[in-house]
Amino acid sequence: QSALTQPASVSASPGQSITISCTGTSSDVGAYNYVSWYQQHPGKAPKLIISDVSNRPSGVSNRFSGSKSGNAASLTISGLQAEDEADYYCSSYTSRSTPVFGGGTKLTVL
Amino acid sequence: QLQLQESGPGLVKPSETLSLTCTVSGGSISSNHYYWGWIRQPPGKGLEWIASIYYTGSTYYNISLQSRVSISVDRSKNQFSLKMSSVTAADTAVYFCARTIHSGESQTAFDIWGQGTMVTVSS
Numbered sequence: 001q002s003a004l005t006q007p008a009s010v011s012a013s014p015g016q017s018i019t020i021s022c023t024g025t026s027s028d029v030g031a032y033n034y035v036s037w038y039q040q041h042p043g044k045a046p047k048l049i050i051s052d053v054s055n056r057p058s059g060v061s062n063r064f065s066g067s068k069s070g071n072a073a074s075l076t077i078s079g080l081q082a083e084d085e086a087d088y089y090c091s092s093y094t095s096r097s098t099p100v101f102g103g104g105t106k107l108t109v110l
Numbered sequence: 111q112l113q114l115q116e117s118g119p120g121l122v123k124p125s126e127t128l129s130l131t132c133t134v135s136g137g138s139i140s141s142n143h144y145y146w147g148w149i150r151q152p153p154g155k156g157l158e159w160i161a162s163i164y165y166t167g168s169t170y171y172n173i174s175l176q177s178r179v180s181i182s183v184d185r186s187k188n189q190f191s192l193k194m195s196s197v198t199a200a201d202t203a204v205y206f207c208a209r210t211i212h213s214g215e216s217q218t219a220f221d222i223w224g225q226g227t228m229v230t231v232s233s
């Protein structure tokens with residue numbers, strides 16, 4: 001199962017918005033509304049920030065939002081803050097009945 | 111509040127078998143609402159899903175690892191475990207256990223994670 005495709009890095013200034021893409025295929029992202037996003041700070045475990053394409057778990061800031069179109073999903077972070085600097089991973093359920101992760105995107109807040 | 115804690119040796123010799131256990135506290139592993147999974151992350155690299163298990167014993171494996179991996183559950187101890195045979199340096203990674211939300215047989219998201227345990231494969 002090939003990993004989902006994410007940009008290696010994105011950067012923006014505080015207060016701005018960014019979007020991270022997650023491109024899959026018709027066998028994963030395009031087939032199911034089971035895309036999730038994770039935030040990982042250095043040395044820490046990943047934290048679920050979006051499930052089922054666009055659902056925010058309790059306690060996650062509404063500055064985080066998710067969407068999907070065709071075989072691609074996106075994570076948007078608005079009003080960037082210094083604490084948002086982290087690695088972000090997408091994941092999708094697949095037709096193999098297994099999950100797959102994206103390669104990860106490093107977000108730098110300038 | 112549910113917590114997961116990984117345990118196992120931090121150093122494994124090449125060609126040997128890696129064995130890790132995840133202890134679930136603050137909740138039951140026998141809940142029909144969740145799967146339980148293992149994910150790893152080599153140093154400086156991304157996440158890779160390894161395997162998942164349901165409390166009934168149904169298992170799912172990453173096709174690229176399934177010939178070397180086995181996941182099991184011990185409901186009496188509220189634990190689930192991972193065994194990976196014939197390890198090489200490429201298996202050096204932080205290994206996380208995680209609770210998995212599901213919809214039917216679809217694993218939809220990993221909502222609670224352990225802190226992770228570093229496993230180094232070296233002689």
